[in-house]
Amino acid sequence: MAYISYLDLPKHWGLERGDRVLLTSDIMQLMFTTMRNGERFDRDAFLDAILGVIGEEGTLLIPTFNWDFCHGVAFDYHKTPCKTGALGGFALSRPDFRRTQHPLYSFAVAGKDQQLLCDMQNVSSFGVDSPFGYLEKNHGKNVIIGIHYTDCFTFVHHCEEVCGVDTYRFSKTFTGQYIDAEGQESTRSYSMLVRSYELYEATDLTLIGEKMERAGVAHVIVLNEIPYRIVDLTAAAPVICDDIKNNSSRGICKHKLQ
Template structure:
């Protein structure tokens, strides 16, 4: 994954006179408060910044984006990306080595790279590179959002959430806040299925704090995002036609929890009947 002798003028995105080079991406990450040694959980959409600068060499293009993240956090940092599959919710066998990520081309590319490990979670798996790889891939809970889930561990380690071309609607960490608070529009549900690791295959059960399907529960995190931007807790740096946004997971949790104390439906599009 490491790209030696990086071409800082490598064209990543363009549209007419608008051009984004590798160094623009790296600087945007730094201006958004990603620092050496950081632990970052990255939600991404690489299609929104502009036209792709080099669609003929897809692997190099994606590798350059990953390299910018690695350069930003440095060798003491840790990068986590979601590689969610929802396998057990769909009645499918989950194999961490082969089951593809369903949440973006960058995440699928990332999980296949040397030095990256993937969690054994048949619903909300994640891929991890860096110093804290073992911490984030070992000893995880079989619950999706509790304190020993990858989201709980991110908060314990005071990691940062990065939104690379996406808004808060992509933030799965929101459900960690909802579960810890105990919102009334979600409930705990168990999912049982098959997991295949190497030559071993076994049955297991995981839990997921799901929404009530009959109560018109529609998540809308846009109000939360505006609030965080207004407080200056969420740092936003424009990049092409989109932006890079970064906030500390602890700040997101603490403020989100306070907002739920004031309005239990704050993360929903509309209030619902319980």
């Protein structure tokens, strides 16, 4: 197949106008491929290309996660860096993106539902009132660039929480200093599902990835020799929850109760 310009790639992902898109990526391979083919990778232009496909009615979310709050470090809405890839941190520098409020699992958001997402006050990282819950309710599409499900598919933790997992993972509350968008500092508490060190052994999403693909709720396309995984999160949730409830979560992890 002939080389496809990086600015045309979003047209090949099966996105439609009005889509809610969660973009998770390792863009290094994409950047190298772009340069090898005589183009200069421009992050602004790439994000603009995605926004152009989903249009003004669409919404784009990019992870800007940071877990320092769990270790007693204050979260600063404007200054706490993104630890989940260069694209999320870059998006936060653009005036059309805003950050959601959770100190552990925040997102850079642009588009129609930006205000809705940035107004969320969810305490739980993965609950139904979180951006993950929003994506499940609204047929969010997770576009995964160049990496495997195991390395980035955080949505499974939302499904674990919804399904009531409390053994190999359990809810833990973290309390610390929080500096909000207006610079006001307060003490806040937030929770997330954490691993049980006694029971949890390893994360491996190979089997759940295969299940989702067989069920037709996820598919893989290869463009310029880079894999792109596209997941309909609303349709994927029942597949993941079935594995959690009826297969002891074998599709997503290894733990000692299996």
